[in-house]
Amino acid sequence: MSFPAVTANKTENGLVLAETDLEMIRYIHGINGPVLTVHGEGFAMAEMVTVNGLPGEVIALKPDAATVQIYESTAGLKRGMTVEKTNHPMSITLRPGIIGGIFDGIMRPLNENIxxxxxxxxxxxxxxxxxxxxxxxxxxxxxxxxxxxxxxxxxxxxxxxxxxxxxxxxxxxxxxxxxxxxxxxxxxxxxWPIRIPRPVKRKLSAEIPLITGQRVIDSLFPIVKGGTCAIPGGFGTGKTMTQHQLAKFCDADIIIYIGCGERGNEMTEVLEDFAKLKDPRTNASLLSRTVLIANTSDMPVAAREASIYTGITLAECYRDMGCDVAVMADSTSRWAEALRELSSRLAEIPAEEGYPAYLATRLAAFYSRAGYAENLNGTNGSVTIIGAVSPQGADFSEPVTLHTKRFTRCFWALDRRLAYARHFPAINPLQSYSGYLPEIDEWYVKNIHPDFPIYREKILKTLFEESTLLETAKLVGTDSLTQKEKQVLSVAKKIRENFTAQNAHTDPFTPLQKQFELMKNILRATSENHRSVRILNTR
Ligand SMILES: Nc1ncnc2c1ncn2[C@@H]1O[C@H](COP(=O)(O)OP(=O)(O)OP(=O)(O)O)[C@@H](O)[C@H]1O
Ligand SMILES: [Mg+2]
Structure with missing residues (x-):
């Protein structure tokens, strides 16, 4: 098979050929999974191209060739096939009619009448x-x-x-x-090009909590509107379920749910469930505030890599209209795996666990698109990002979890032992944290109760004490504990059973005021605690 030469844009007498002939000289030279080597001139980095009707993006430029990733299966493509330029970067079209829809990783509708x-x-x-x-x-x-x-x-x-x-x-x-x-x-x-953040007038400090109705989250480890959060957890610990709960009950105006490399039936579940459920704030169907970006495990990896940028660009667009948008990405580990696969096909030098060296920068760039901002048109809006991470063998020291932890301020660590004990959500209070407490406590004090932060502190302290006491009891037996210590264990048990545990099916949502009353009641359960709270109150 012979290919047109790159120099074929000149005729023998030196005349430049017509534009159509120039187009002809961009052709596939090699194919490796979703990655193509393309010979020809005139490509720009990150430019969108099409090959035989399939969309792709230029991801590397070398002196003699461009590397293109294709967002579809490359089965059937042949060497020598023409590659068409589009002259614009990988972009999505922001338009009405997106809400309630389901799209693939590069925003092609899967169910919509365009x-x-x-x-x-x-x-x-x-x-x-x-x-x-x-x-x-x-x-x-x-x-x-x-x-x-x-x-x-x-x-x-x-x-x-x-x-x-x-x-x-x-x-x-x-x-x-x-x-x-x-x-x-x-x-x-x-x-709008998906890899470029949409500009804002200025970023503002985020001080209003995103209320989720999940007690362990709102009361103990809250997140702000415009914040970032990681939900790491091993296999079957409840990452998807937690994301679903948040998507259903959090008080954002818009939910962008990115199903990234996860099971297809889970996305179908979201579609069916959300169509039936009502948004408690507006009484409208939940689907009428939700957009689904589905790139399930059986779909091409390149589109999976793009899907989180598609989702965040959509979120920024609605933020610019003055909305509070929450982005759920399930799971960023599958996204990182797509990055790893593409990187290995490019024969890049692998860093930790085979991930490319730019894994951390990519994660940082993604999470930095969250925030509360004053928009160019003077409205205020927010983008909150909640990313699930599924570390192999629940090992939180693997690169994706570690880097995600660096770029997110909230960490809801799901614990396998709690999940096995059917304590849901399996958020381990000893490993989880919220870095937003200093900013949002004022909101809790003003809007819920002046003592809210004190009760939260007391609940967390009791849970920490319980873990130390249980360690001691393991060594020397519970009989050796003092009466006061036994009381701590009994209060902690009540906290776990009646407060932090919350079954998604039977106990889906607790209003914040009620969460406060619950904390108060539990801590009042013993005279000892009653007294200590009173002392704290009079501080
Ligand atoms: N809040 C909850 N209330 C009740 N049950 C729950 C809750 N969270 C998780 N579960 C139970 O745990 C199971 C597994 O949850 P889920 O599918 O969300 O885990 P996952 O971490 O996303 O798993 P995977 O690693 O396979 O993606 C659910 O099918 C459900 O039975
Ligand atoms: Mg899951």
Whole structure:
């Protein structure tokens, strides 16, 4: 088989060939799983390409070839096949109609009617100046969410045409903006490269908790709106279940659920469950605030690698509209495995446990896209990221867990022994922590009870004391414990059984005020504790 030569863009008499001929010289030279070596010129790093209709992304450029990862199975591709440039980076289209949908890792709809039209209210008028981030139209996207069409960041100008209110497809032009670089057409949708964070005016300090209704989380290890959290846990310890509980009950406006390399039936479960359940705040179906990004274990690894960026870009888009968005990624370990597989196909030098040396930077870049911010259009919004980590053999010292721990401020460690004992959620209070307490305690004091932090401290202290006492009792027997120590054990047992344990099926949600009352009642259970709390209260 012969391939066109790279120099074929010149004819014998030195004339440059037509553009169509130039396109012809970009062709597949080698195929290794989802990774292609492509000969030809003119590619840009991170540019999106298509091969035989399959989407791909340029991930390395060498003097004589480009390396492309393909987001589909490469079965059937042949050497010599043409590779088409698109001239734009790997992007997704942000548009109305996304909420309630299920998409693959690069945002291709798995269940949606794309030809939909939307009833849009156009809020911009001719003569008005619009800047990046400004809202010019809105669509009632679902019963609880209003989609707001925004000027892409970096674009500004004066409106020369504004369409009337009416029904539009997401790509129809509805505003013409006269900018310094000519007329810019705006529609309800905009493209955004998934690997680039959407800009904000400024990041704000996150001080409001994301209420989840899960007692051990809200009361003991809370997370803020705009925070980051890791849920590490061995096989079957309840990572997915915890993520589902949060997706169902947390008080975010939008949930982006990324099923990354996990079982397909779990995603189906989410779809079915969420359609039936109601959001307690709006009484609308839970699906009408949820977007599912599904890249299950049987789907191509390259799209899995992209799926977390797709999810976070979507989240940033809704944050820009002024929403509080929670992103659940289940599981980031499967994402890291996709990274490892692609890296090994590129023959990169492996670092710890075969993961590429840039694993830590990639994880940092992902989690740093969380935050509470003032948007370009003056609204405030947040992106919270909650990532499950599934370390092999529940070994928390493996690279993905270790690095994730560095970049997240909340850590809900799932414990195999608790899961075996059917204590759910199996969050081990001795290994878990929340780094947000200093910022959010004021909110708890103001909104729930002035003594909330004191009770939390007391509960945690009792659980720590219990573990030390149990160690002692193991050596010398419970009989040798003092009456006071036995009382600590009995209170700790009550905390575990009636407070931190919370069955997702029978006891799915506890309002925060009730959580406080529960803590108070448990600690009042003994006169000893009663007294100590009173002493603490009078401090
Ligand atoms: N909060 C909970 N309430 C009741 N049962 C739970 C809870 N969390 C977990 N379980 C039980 O544990 C089982 C395993 O949970 P789950 O599938 O969430 O684990 P996982 O850590 O995601 O597992 P894997 O490593 O396979 O992904 C569930 O099927 C359920 O029976
Ligand atoms: Mg799971």
């Amino acid at each position: 030809a939909r039209r939307f009833s849009a209210q156009i809020t911009a008028e001719p003569g008005q100046t619009l800047n990046g981030g400004d809202i010019f139209a809105s669509v009632e996207e679902t019963e609880s969410i209003t989609y707001k069409a925004m000027v892409p960041p970096g674009v500004s100008g004066v409106v020369s045409y504004a369409a009337p209110h009416g029904e539009y497809s997401s790509s129809e032009k509805i505003i013409l903006l006269e900018t310094q670089n000519g007329t810019h057409e705006l529609s309800l949708s905009q493209k």
